[in-house]
Amino acid sequence: MPAAADARLDSWKEIAAYVSRGVRTVRRWEREEGLPVHRHVHRVLGSVYAYRSEIDAWRQSGPRRPVSRPPAPGPGTDLGPGPLKSIAVLPFTNLSTDPENEYFADGLTDEVTAVLSKVRTLRVISRTSAMTFKGRTGDVKTIARALGVQYLLQGSVRRAGSRLRITAQLIDATRDDHLWADSYDGTVEDLFAIQERLARVIVDALEVRLTADEDRRLAERPIANLHAYECYLRARQEAWRWRRDAIDHAIQLLYNGLAIVGENARLHAALGFAHLQYREAGIDFGEGPLHEAERCARKVFALEPQSASGRLLRGWIHYSRGQVQEAVRDLKAALEIEPNNADTLMLLSNCYLISGRVSVARPLIDRLLAVDPLTPLSRCLPGYADALDGNLAAALEPYRQMFEMDPGNPMARLFYVWALALNRRTEEIGAIVQAFPAEARDSLPARLALFLGHAVAGNRGEAQAALTPDIEAAATATDVFPRLLAQGYALAGRPERALHCLAMAVDRGFINHPYLARHDPFLESLRGDPRFQQLLEAVHDRWERFEP
Structure with a gap:
């Protein structure tokens, strides 16, 4: 092997320049055609080198096919019918002796997922679906098949001080082929550089071309201070616990982060979402969380006017206030910036469904399931669309899947009861309701499920x-709960209460006129009531004026 320093090429860029090709091409040549490239062992960021003499010999061994380089797609480019390359970032394993560093490994998983999701020509599985494999073992083909992807990224994190x-x-899971593997050594101060370089290595290995905007966004560091960033990672983990004490802690951590770095768009957006978690967890449906989230949204836009997180946050706030048209505008803008964001896809799909635009929602639901196939709420949305279209029998299977994926979730159990009730499966409803976990039997979902089950069985007093x-x-806070109350009251022969609750659901944004006018079987007893017809006229007007 040559020893002269000037005979060695010390990076992918130098190797590519020497053979007059792009970095992606020489990476592919190494993988598929045996281009002689060496790797440093235990060097940071997967350093490589090659020798000119070895490359010359390799080139002389036979003709190489010329490689054509297609232009990088622009923001409005039609990507055509071909499938996107798909990847899932599996949860990084925490190998640290301190289990408290679990948040660090989860944070790395989240951030690499988020960075790769910025590339339009990649389909990246959401954090929520990928996290279902945390702590689980299985062969790569089975995991990839469950997630619907070709490529998997696996890894581990060891932190000591x-x-x-x-x-x-x-890994190319379809062939069980390890395309690339490496170790990254450094200090925690190197974390941001490691995350960026790791994403770029993956993009290069998959031979994906970046637009100038994508290249810039891969280099962004929304929270430049490591200690503030750790506050952010810990807060995300706490907020997902859906308990008051955990959400309180998450909010305090985010304030700690802001105290370190000052005004920061990422931290303010996370703070806004944390406040909304009080509503999502059924803890506080008052105005307080909404006011705090609105304050955070204003901060985000003052710092970063084109923030996708800010638009998603403001979309959630509008939806929570029943301002569905305004929510759709913000969510569509957020989706233009981050087309694979599962939270945006889910909320926008729901906004279209409750607004009577089921055909517009279905392609978004398909996109959502492509990036988030294992989240229970994602799984039930096709059933919701079918129910709203009047295909009640088809709604059962998606809701059953949702329930079986997360039987401990009171909302999943309530929604399955609703789907069973639509199909008059009264015997099955009883068993589902009675099996509510003991700690959840007095919760809003459990009480509504019991109410609806008795109502559909004709047990008016018990209902x-x-x-x-x-x-x-508490059931007045969203469009969902008052609609369920209206359906139960209609079945229980209490039209005044049914109409009152239905008007509340409409006020919260449910203006799906075809469903209310024709498809909802629970409202049959109300359809001849002049008060119902008057409400339906108002719904029809809003439904027609709605702009998808």
Whole structure:
């Protein structure tokens, strides 16, 4: 092997320049045609080198096919019918002796997923679906098949004080072929550089061309200070616990981060979403969380006017206030910036469904399931679309899947009861309701499920006994709960209460006129009532004026 320093090429760029090709091409040549490239062992960021003499010999061994380089797609480019390259970032394993560093490994998983999701020509599985494999083992083909992807990224994180080692490997699961593997050594201060370089290595290995904007966004560091960034990672983990104490802690951590770095768009957006978690978890449906989230949204836009996170946050706020048209505008803008964001796809799909634009929602639901196939709520959306179109039998299977994926979730159990009720499966409803976890039996979802089950079975007294004033008051916060109350009251022969709750659901944004006018079987007893017809006229007007 040559020893002269000037005979060695010390990076992919130097190798590519020497053979007058692009970096992606020489990476492919190494993988598929045996281009002689060497790797440093235990060097940071997967350093490579090659020798001119070895490359010359390789080139003389036979003709190489010329490689054509297609232009990089622009923001409005039609990507054509061909499938996008698909990848899932599996949860990084925490190999640190301190289990408290689990948040660090999860944070790395989240950030690499988020960075790759910025590339339009990649389909990246959402964090939520990928996290279902946390702590689980299985062969790569089975995992890839469950997630619907070709490529998997696996890795581990070991942290000891300020020292850091990250290992990663990229696998073509369809062939069980390890395309690339390496170790990254450094300190925690190198974390941002490691995350960016790891994403770029993956992009190069998959031979994906970046637009100038994508290249810039891969280099962004929204929280430049490591200690503030750790506050952000810990807060995300806490907020997902859906408990008051955990959300309180998440909010305090985010304030700690802001105290370190000052005004920061990423931290303010996370703070806004944390406040909304009080509503999502059914803890506080009052105005307080919405006011705080609105304050955070204003901060985000003052710092970063084109923020996708800011638009998603403001979309959630509009939706929570029943301002669905305004929510759609913000969510569409957020999707233009981040087309694979599962949260945006889910909320926008729901906005279209409750607004009577089911045909517009279905392609978005397909996109959502492509990037988030294992989240229970994603799985039920096709059933919701079918129910709203009047195909009640088809709604059962998606809701059953949702329930079986997360039987401990009170909302999943309530929604399955609703789907069973639509199909008059009264015997099955009883078993589902009785099996609510003990700690959730007095929750809003459990009480509504019990109410609806008794109502559809014709047990009017038992249905009313399932409700308390507190439950009825809490059930006014969204479009979902008052609509379920209206359906139950209609079945229980209480048209005044049914119409009152239905008007509340409409006020919260449910203006799907075809469903209310024709498809909802629970409202049959109301359709001859002049008050119902008057409400339906108002719904029809809003439905016609709605702009998808």
